[in-house]
Amino acid sequence: MSSKVSGKEPVLEIQNLCVDYGLGKESVQAVRDVSLTLHRGEVLGLAGESGSGKSTLAYGLTRLLPPPGVITGGKVIYHQPGGDPVDVLRLSDAGLRQFRWAETSIVFQGAMNSLNPVHTVASQLMDVIAAHEPKMSKSARLARAKELLKLVGISPDRLGSYPHQLSGGMRQRVMIGMALALEPQVVIMDEPTTALDVVMQRQILRQLVDLRERLGFSVLFITHDLSLLVEFSDRIAIMYGGRIVEEAPAAKLYKDPLHPYSHGLLNAFPPLRGERRELSGIPGSPPDLRSMPTGCAFHPRCPKAFDPCRTDLPLLAAPADRTEEDRTGGERTVACWLHPGA
Amino acid sequence: MKYFLQRLAFYLFTAWAAITINFFIPRLIPGDPVMALINKNRGQIDSHAIASLYILFGLNKHQSLWDQYTAYLAKLAHGDLGISFSNFPTPVSTILANALPWTICLAGAATIISFALGTFLGVLSGWLRGSRLDFVLPVTTFISSIPAFWLGLLTVATVIAVGSTFPVSGGYDPGLIPHADTTFIGSAIEHSWLPLGMLVITTMSGWILSMRNMMVTVGSEDYITVAQAKGLSDRRVMFSYAARNALLPNVSGFSLAIGQILGSTVLVEIVFNYPGIGYEMLQAVGSTDYPLMQGVFLCITLAVLVANLLADIAYLILDPRTRKEG
């Protein structure tokens, strides 16, 4: 595999995805009309506060959202290498099972509880291989499981361990190894390092970058920690109130965040490297999904809000106030009345 | 191993507590039941047996309570539970030795079958929640509220009413002598179908309901979502991930259930005239045969403790977290 494929070939296209919690009158909209494209070999960061809908988006596009979540609109197009694109939302149960893990695997937020406490690491690594490659012999599966542990830097004699015998960092590495078991095209990471200490976070992230260089999968990386994304991802999308409010190449977003919310997020966390910024954070709290503000959902907290923000919903578009070169060099979009579309 | 030893110590403690309760209860009885018995069987009781009864009943007023207690423990250690009033002069231990195998076989089989069947149905109804299987819930609730003995009464009446010759009373054909041959065992099995069925039907619902609840609770654990994300087959996720974990609280909830099952067994035995401990209990209550009642209580308590110990061993095997780090 070549390193850092920066091609424009899409691998996963989310089109106008809508996700609700509940049905009928009591339902609330958690993800509203989100479109996002993940290209082959890239790391796409998705950031936002808790409650912004970023995890709901990840669970929704894989159809893993627990009740009462319901997908109410949109498409999730997966482009198979050398095959026709498929809409994940229209797969049958059997088709979805086949698709899962083989094409798109996930590393979950609650890594501590992601492993089944009553089975060994080996059995949990091997059952997913058995489910997708039933013809593989048991010894071959065991060999693959060993290989996967080595890949994430865990000694193969840990195969017989139960999850409670592993440290938090080890468990998360087992999960990452498991996610790569079937060499999927896309790996979705939902706050994979949030529960770990800073040293372990760094170790695991470095390993992740390394693995991606070698194996060439695409990553959708979800976190509330924007400074982490600035370092690791190619492009970043910012979510607020169930919508994407800004999307830009990582460097551009870091140097020149356009949406006041992006700006606030950037200043809420200390950067891991580089110049220090003054930490400020964002006053107020995320909006209640049951009673979203009119117009731009961010306006009650926005320091720069003016008249149209309160009444009209800004749409995601390329900002007119940035130079042509700036817009085409790496497409960037923003949904803010300060930077209306061209 | 430490866990196991802790449990063992706890059961020894409980056995001691039960024995001690047993020691104090007869001391609540007013009057002198032994004297009443002696009067009833004038001159036919040998003095040795009388002395033994006085010790067991704590009617020896010349001794301090502590001396009575140690003497009582010494008697128990020799397996002396006193002499049955109603089956005079048969020792209680002999009666229990005859009755116990029947009860153990009946209750044991009922426990295993109802646990296996109930857990399986609970797994299905919990996993397929929101499907047509939801009707299981109200039906099992109603069945679990029916006393097993009453269902037994209905069954006996039905069998008699339809004129069937299916045995509804006793543990074996009256003409046979208890002996380990095929005729006798065949007859015993035939006689146990109905009591066993009643017990399984009425105790199964408890397992169904608790397993269903546990399946629903476990269903929202992260590792279930991971299992689904891995694209495992529905059967694998249901059994190997959800049910395997949901089973643990059910196994540890065994202590409560086993007492209830034995309670139901006692009643069902009475309805079917089954020659087990429960039937002896009825006789004992009917003739205020205190030594027999106490013997039954001790015997059942010990059986419950052994069953609990077995459940603990099962738990030890099922949950790797209780095993020693290896």
Place this chain on the structure above:
Amino acid sequence: MATAASNTALTSGGSVTPHDPEATAPDSTRSRRRHLRFLSSPKAAVGAGLLLFFTILAIVGPYITPYDPSARSNDLLQAPSWHHWFGTTHLGQDIFSQVVDGTRSVMYVGFLAGLVASALAVLIGVTSGYLGGFASDLLSALTNVFLVIPALLLIIIITSSLPTGGETVVGLVIGFTSWAWGARVLRAQTLSLRRRDFIEAARATGESTWRIIAFELLPNLSAVIISGFIGTMIYAVMSEIILAFIGVPGLADWNWGTVLYWAQSQQALAQGAWWWFVPAGLAIAILGTSLSLVNFGIDEFVNPRLRNNGERGAKGADGRPVRMRVGFTPVVIPIPDEPEAGTGVIGSTSTSEDVAQ
């Protein structure tokens, strides 16, 4: 009532558990509506209705019986008729009157035993959960001993040994031997509540232990306590009926167990007198079911995961019910090029396009 209940559910998002400290904040009107909310579950409502019926019957039963339940007549062993709804016994006693009259004894013993057992369970469970240390271990061991000892046999022995019987004694004995399950559950709940912020805060501000237990802990444990009370009631009712059925002396009054006792001892079965034991048994089963249903309501109220996600009978846009499943989020998307938007739908399983491997 149902609308008020569902309004509350809506404003709180249906996701706040009653153990949330804010949920039981001293806002009396709000918390009262919350407590009624569990009745919005049809299971709980049916159970509570039946329970109310039996309670009223227990109070007025002895005054409304058509006959004196003990009075003999010349209508010996008669099948149910207009004169005797549930038929008569071998002595010509009216079984309907016996069952109605017997409700009081059953409910009284159940209520008394439930009260005693709940009080003991709260005392022992909450104390051992809150205090910690040696006293806690001791109380916990005591609880476990009582949990393992077969209580029914103990009850039989004690009640047959006691010189004076009667409903009160039986109820007390049952109460004193069946508190252990409730105590264990309450201990576990108290242990987890103790570590919550609002209890820690109360302790830090120097409130007295008993004040914290009475005003902070107990309100949060109320659902568990009520559920334990109802569980004990079921158990006590069954126990009393069993005692009466096997002829433990002292229960001279009519109750459902004594009806069954006479039916059994007078060979009602052999004579085909089904009416003698069917009504009493059904009454037991219905009372037991109603109590269990109330408990289900409480369980679902306490543990929202057991609820049907508030989606009972929810339908997709195509009119088919949508089944919520873990791992397969339903897709309810109106087809955009359908002229009447919102009527057509692609269900989660309607179109399938397998991934070619």
